Amino acid sequence: MPRLSLIEAEALAAAALRAAGAAPAMAAATARALVEAEAVGQPGHGLSRVPQYAGFLKLGRADGAAEPVLRGARGAAALVDARHGLAFPALALAEAEVAARARAQGVGWVGITNSHHAGAMGLPVRRLAQAGLVALAFSNSPAAMPVAGGRRPLLGTNPVAAAFPRREAPPLVIDLALSQVARGRIAQAAKAGQPIPEGWALDAAGQPTTDAAAAMEGAMLAMGGAKGALLAMVVELLCVALAGAAFGFEADSFFTAAGNRPRLGQALLAIDPGALAGNAEYLSRVETLVTTMLQDEGVRLPGARRDSLSAAAAREGVEVPAPLLAALRDLAGESPAA
Numbered sequence: 004m005p006r007l008s009l010i011e012a013e014a015l016a017a018a019a020l021r022a023a024g025a026a027p028a029m030a031a032a033t034a035r036a037l038v039e040a041e042a043v044g045q046p047g048h049g050l051s052r053v054p055q056y057a058g059f060l061k062l063g064r065a066d067g068a069a070e071p072v073l074r075g076a077r078g079a080a081a082l083v084d085a086r087h088g089l090a091f092p093a094l095a096l097a098e099a100e101v102a103a104r105a106r107a108q109g110v111g112w113v114g115i116t117n118s119h120h121a122g123a124m125g126l127p128v129r130r131l132a133q134a135g136l137v138a139l140a141f142s143n144s145p146a147a148m149p150v151a152g153g154r155r156p157l158l159g160t161n162p163v164a165a166a167f168p169r170r171e172a173p174p175l176v177i178d179l180a181l182s183q184v185a186r187g188r189i190a191q192a193a194k195a196g197q198p199i200p201e202g203w204a205l206d207a208a209g210q211p212t213t214d215a216a217a218a219m220e221g222a223m224l225a226m227g228g229a230k231g232a233l234l235a236m237v238v239e240l241l242c243v244a245l246a247g248a249a250f251g252f253e254a255d256s257f258f259t260a261a262g263n264r265p266r267l268g269q270a271l272l273a274i275d276p277g278a279l280a281g282n283a284e285y286l287s288r289v290e291t292l293v294t295t296m297l298q299d300e301g302v303r304l305p306g307a308r309r310d311s312l313s314a315a316a317a318r319e320g321v322e323v324p325a326p327l328l329a330a331l332r333d334l335a336g337e338s339p340a341a
Contacts, residue, residue, distance in 0.1 A: 005328050008320040013038045016053050019334035023057035024067035025089065032091040040123040042316035043309035047187055048123040050323060050331065056089060056120075057334050058260040065089050065119055065264070071096045074116075079108040082246060085118040087264045093118055094269065098127045101273040105136050109278025114246035115269040120144070120257055124164035125178030127271060129306070132166035132174035135282070137274040140164045143242040143267055146251040148182055149222050150236060151229035154209025156222040159251035160186065161238035166306070168276070169293070170286040176306030181235040182223045189218050190258075242268035 007015065016034035021027060033056065041049030059065040069088030073081060073096070081100050085093035097113040104111030124140040131138035144159030160182040167175045183203050192199050192215035201211055204218030212218050225231030243250050248268025255262025276285035296302050323331075 004322040005325055006320045006322050009038055009042060009316060012041065012050060012321055012323065015331050015335055016050060019053050019057060019331050020060070022334055022336055023060040025060055026068050029067060029069070029089055029092050032095055033089050036091045036122055036126065039126055041321045042313045044312040045123045047185070051327060052122070054330050054334065055257065062260055064262055073100065079104045079111050081113045083113060083115045085115055087117050088119070090119040090121045090269065094121060094127055097269070097271050098131065101271040102131060102134060102136060105273035105275045109275050111273045113271050116246040116248040116266070118248065118267045118269055119265055121269050123178065124162045125166070125176050128164045128166035129174060129176050131273050132168045132176070135168050137168065137276060138166050139272040140269070141238045141242050142269040143239050143248070143251050145254040145256050145265065147186060147223045148225050148232060148235060149205070151232040154205060154222070157252045158232065158235040158239055160223065161235045163238060167289060169289055173306060173310045175304060176309065181225055181231050181238070183226045186223055189215050189223070193219050242270050246270065
């Protein structure tokens with residue numbers, strides 16, 4: 004499989020996005036985030052998104068000329084308007100704003116409105132934790148799951164991420180979507196004509212199904228049943244009601260190129276441990292938990308695998324499937340031999 008250095012991958016992704024209509028700053032921020040996701044072992048949020056984003060730009064689902072702005076701020080809270088552009092410039096602005104507010108106020112909350120697909124939410128919280136802040140991130144997404152007791156998709160899979168700084172060690176990073184499984188796994192099963200386990204999804208009539216193709220026409224189920232659906236509802240309200248964004252059922256699917264501008268919402272929360280029990284006490288308590296966890300053989304700290312993969316990618320680059328590499332070069336206007 005072809006391999007690109009991180010610099011090469013970022014340059015190629017940025018060129019493809021610029022060719023599709025993204026302004027240089029948007030293309031650069033997006034390429035940086037996608038390559039970072041690729042490097043930490045999340046290819047579903049990596050370079051494979053470039054053709055999808057290019058389609059959104061070309062069809063007007065994302066405004067390539069948009070520049071995010073700080074639309075409102077008071078004390079520890081602020082709102083960033085992505086202005087219908089790709090999400091990553093707005094996320095970068097929100098990350099800087101939430102860190103500054105946490106340093107000044109002890110805590111910061113920044114919402115994002117009129118946004119788009121936000122990718123791997125563990126990445127911004129990881130950076131904030133590397134800077135010494137406890138951080139949480141939330142995003143809503145196009146409707147894929149029913150509310151508790153419902154049958155039709157109303158809620159997104161709504162990822163939640165959290166990161167906790169450690170003493171002289173990489174932060175603990177927790178990143179998960181609230182569906183029972185990733186929708187991509189159901190799509191892969193449908194493509195292969197394979198069944199899926201019961202409890203993953205409903206068909207279009209709201210009935211449990213093991214038919215992957217029928218599941219793609221129906222709804223995914225939340226992890227943990229009603230409890231997971233309620234958590235997804237919490238994320239939906241935090242990201243939408245506070246920021247004035249669109250609910251998941253108001254945003255067209257990302258699995259088709261055509262559709263509306265999604266106007267999704269995201270939110271970042273950052274806390275300075277020094278404002279509470281103090282940094283020394285905080286770090287001591289975290290290490291007590293980590294030490295106790297590691298007394299059981301086989302325990303892997305959340306985020307450890309991604310740290311290892313990121314270090315390897317920095318040295319060796321990332322593998323890019325040949326068809327995807329060809330597609331990226333075509334989008335960037337490069338010859339096949341380039």
